[in-house]
Amino acid sequence: MDETFLDSNHAIPPANLRALRRMRELGVLFVPSSGRWYSSIMDNFPGEARELLEGSYVLSYNGGFINRVGDPEPLTTYGLSRTCAEELYARGRELGLAMHINVADGHVFVPDADDDERAYLASISGVTHVNSKDHPDLSFLEGRDIVKILYVNRDFDALQELGASLAPVAERLGVEITFSSKRYLELMPAGVNKGTGLARLAEMLEIPLSEVIAVGDSANDLSMIQAAGLGVGVANVTDDVRPSCDVVLNTTGMDGAFEELVERFLER
Known part of the structure; x- marks a missing residue:
């Protein structure tokens, strides 16, 4: 989520907030995914942004934990010995x-x-x-x-x-x-990554992975980008991940790439 959806101050750029509103209107489920923990992720969604997440889920700890928005008790967990x-x-x-x-x-x-x-x-x-x-x-x-x-x-x-x-x-x-x-x-x-977390959530929600768009910028997003029906890199995607993206956007995550995503792939 950092460098993909948030700016350098870990805040949501205005363009991404507008994208959240439009995704809600279109009935698109937006699921934050991060290597960070649930409460930290939710801190990045204050006010209206939090309301726009109602009814959704959060993938934290690189997909190892899945939470319903508003419920700090995870549905799935993992850990190191x-x-x-x-x-x-x-x-x-x-x-x-x-x-x-x-x-x-x-x-x-x-x-x-x-x-x-x-x-x-x-x-x-x-x-x-x-x-x-x-x-x-x-x-x-x-x-x-x-x-x-x-x-x-x-x-x-x-x-x-x-x-x-x-x-x-x-x-x-x-x-x-x-x-x-x-x-x-x-x-x-081993085996815990955003791709397996995404697949598990899609199965829980009975949504085919072919209908999922995954957006990322770094190696910890790679498995998710590969698992989704459409794997998208923001403009600042790292060179090791770029070749695996179906599409690379023209906008960086810090500048609000999700508005471009909505315009190009959801407004159709």
């Missing part, structure tokens, strides 16, 4: 990277974020900054289910190289690697 999470956390500390440790109750703990990362997260609720020197392991999260772990690096090329080098470790641990926001390497249970 404690052993797996501990190894990933230890490796992140060895690499000297800031991390996000996402827990199932809608919070994220962020060890060692620099000023840029703190600023990027400033408008997102449920974030707690910690120092990994005070937490050599994850015992400070005892009793809380860990959903996924992110490594942070704004050098996206280096992050992709790290992902390739970690592939054998991920396979051994049963973990899937993906990327988001050109700054995050995400580590989740």
